[in-house]
Amino acid sequence: MTDKDNAVFNTFQQAPNLRSNLADMLTARIESGDLKPGQRLPTEQAIMTATGVSRTIVREALATLRAKGLITTRQGLGAFVSNDPTPRSFSIIPNDLQSIDEVLRVLELRMGVECEAAGLAALRRTQEDIDRMQDRLDDLDKALEEGGYGAQEDYAFHRSILVATQNSYYGRLFDTFGNIMVPRQWARLDKMTAAERKRHAARMRREHHAIFTAIRDGEEAAARRAIRTHLSKSAARFEELRDATA
Amino acid sequence: MTDKDNAVFNTFQQAPNLRSNLADMLTARIESGDLKPGQRLPTEQAIMTATGVSRTIVREALATLRAKGLITTRQGLGAFVSNDPTPRSFSIIPNDLQSIDEVLRVLELRMGVECEAAGLAALRRTQEDIDRMQDRLDDLDKALEEGGYGAQEDYAFHRSILVATQNSYYGRLFDTFGNIMVPRQWARLDKMTAAERKRHAARMRREHHAIFTAIRDGEEAAARRAIRTHLSKSAARFEELRDATA
DNA sequence: GACTCCAAACTTGTCGTACAACTATGTAAC
DNA sequence: GTTACATAGTTGTACGACAAGTTTGGAGTC
Incomplete structure (x- = not known):
């Protein structure tokens, strides 16, 4: 060597x-x-x-x-x-579920995929798409009101955006993110006080509504901005979590 | 036994x-x-x-x-x-009949993935990454000079960008695009005259060099713009191809 | 010279021990 | 009742040793 x-x-x-x-x-x-x-x-x-x-x-x-x-x-x-080291299929295997770095890398990938998707969705969404997104948003609000983290509902809302692109590849790709984005494992690391929880819920609601209204009203640039902001803040929060536990 | x-x-x-x-x-x-x-x-x-x-x-x-x-x-x-021991996977299976529409949808997906990746690459590329991209670019130039389409080399260059993100998910996802992005099957549909071919080669070179220099010089926004332009024009060209054969 | 055989060197497979780092739990002190 | 700490249990890392499979090169034979 x-x-x-x-x-x-x-x-x-x-x-x-x-x-x-x-x-x-x-x-x-x-x-x-x-x-x-x-x-x-x-x-x-x-x-x-x-x-x-x-x-x-x-x-x-x-x-x-x-x-x-x-x-x-x-x-x-x-x-x-191996002879064919480039697999023809893509999957995210939760290697180290406790590793927040892994989640941050996936969030980086989501950033690219979802920003573009939000833009496309704003241009192409049907009334049906809008209704579905509204439903998911209501579910999320309800979960947060009841004091949950709403991780599952958050994921479902994001997925409804991908569906609205009318490009099935986006939805299918997004499904692979679910493996690592269900944060049950580190939920216990993330002990929030009642006040923090409330603030978190309010922030989630605000950001998601911004995304939703932008797509509903067909504002492409605004939709991109809104979802980028949302994912950036999510990433920042995970980084805090990592630094706090380190 | x-x-x-x-x-x-x-x-x-x-x-x-x-x-x-x-x-x-x-x-x-x-x-x-x-x-x-x-x-x-x-x-x-x-x-x-x-x-x-x-x-x-x-x-x-x-x-x-x-x-x-x-x-x-x-x-x-x-x-x-693990909670979800059955990972879902994402793959692109080429469908010959509507292959051009298929390519356009994949290009839409690439738009999101590669724009973000180009931005990240501009921020994080190492000297090694730059060298690799330069090599791939040289290969592409050479292939075009020799009168080929350079599809394989084009793909390799794009892949080197994804590698430069330092986020292996980007590279792994991009590999799944290869199934449909090696355009051997419709190359024969695409009969260019010598003059057209020359113009096409010049355009390819110009666009790729723009992407490369932006990433090399660490200019994030320029890198995003350059690759978006490049992919948009590629998509436009595929659309022309579809309309011409229809 | 060409061939066979085998010993030596190299590499991965398996075993054992030891200690470091991390977690949970129970106990003592306040 | 709460905090601090000691302790035991578990995974993470290191080191040394030998077994088993593969290659290589040289000794010996024709």
Whole structure:
């Protein structure tokens, strides 16, 4: 292994645990084409010395890649990048549900998808779409009034926006986000006082109504702005949560 | 297992190693409902004594399940069966009959994804990313000079942008677009004269270079604009194609 | 020279121990 | 009753050792 190869390994920043970091890095190297299909990976020893982690970690990271189908290993031979490392289907697997970083990355993806979708929805929504969005919004309001977090209802409302694009790909893609966006696991991390809960509910209502009215009235730019604001604030709140627990 | 049994399995090189066996066993227990969502798995020690394998094996098996999203682990607490062990996946299956409409819908989706990605890439790209994008751009230029359509190279360049976001979800999602975005099937519909081809090549080069320089120079807004323009014009061209063949 | 055989080196698979980091729980002190 | 802390239990990480599979190169034979 050359120095240049080593340099790639040294660039991982601190995060939840060593195994995930190493697995992410190796995954990135494969997906970026740095390691090509059929090519042999560095030996476990080489990865150990390059990254400074123990063989235990290296092996668990390789087990992760193997489970994802990115590599295959053969005893006495080594590990090899799979022939078709680019899967034709996309799915979000809740790797570390406690890892807020994961949620933030998904939120980044949602930002792109939903902003465009909101714009399209504002241009194309039918009366039926508007009614459906209104219903979901009512459900959400009701859930918040009853003191719940409304995560499920929030998700359903967002989905109704995607449906209104009249482009089924948007809705189908959004379905994959549900796996990680149901925040039951970290709900307990997020202990809000009654006052905070109330403020949170008011903010949610305000932001969602802004999105809804923009789409209903066919205001494309406003719809984009509104949903970007909403998702940005959600992300910011998750970041606070992470920093608070760190 | 007898030798005869092994003979049956020799066709696929699935090794009879302890890790796979244990992982399969645990997977079966989860999928059969023996271990219910949210329920805690036995401790690593318990699995060790119950199965007789070492902790190394247990941990690698658990790493496999975690990669598949079947369980989540938390230090000091234990491993738990995931709430939604059946991840939904997103894929694009090309439909030959209305393929151009199909492409237009996918382009709409790409619009959202890639605009956001270009913005993120402008903020986060590393020198390595810049080099990779430059290489892909050179490949594309070369393909166009040689009189090809450069569809493959175009796709590779776009992918390098997604990689530069440092958010692997973007790259993984983009891979699903490849199914329909390699336009071999309608290339023959698209007979350009030499002059048209030249104009097309010049346009492609101009638009791609605009995207590249914006990302390289860290200009977020310009990157978004450039890629939106590029995809809009691509979509317009596909629409012309559809109307011409209809 | 060409071939066979085998020993050595290398790599992954498995085992064992030890300690660090994190969590929950119960107990003592206030 | 509440807080602080000690403790036990669990996962995360490190290190060393040997087993099992694969390749390579050299010794020996024809």
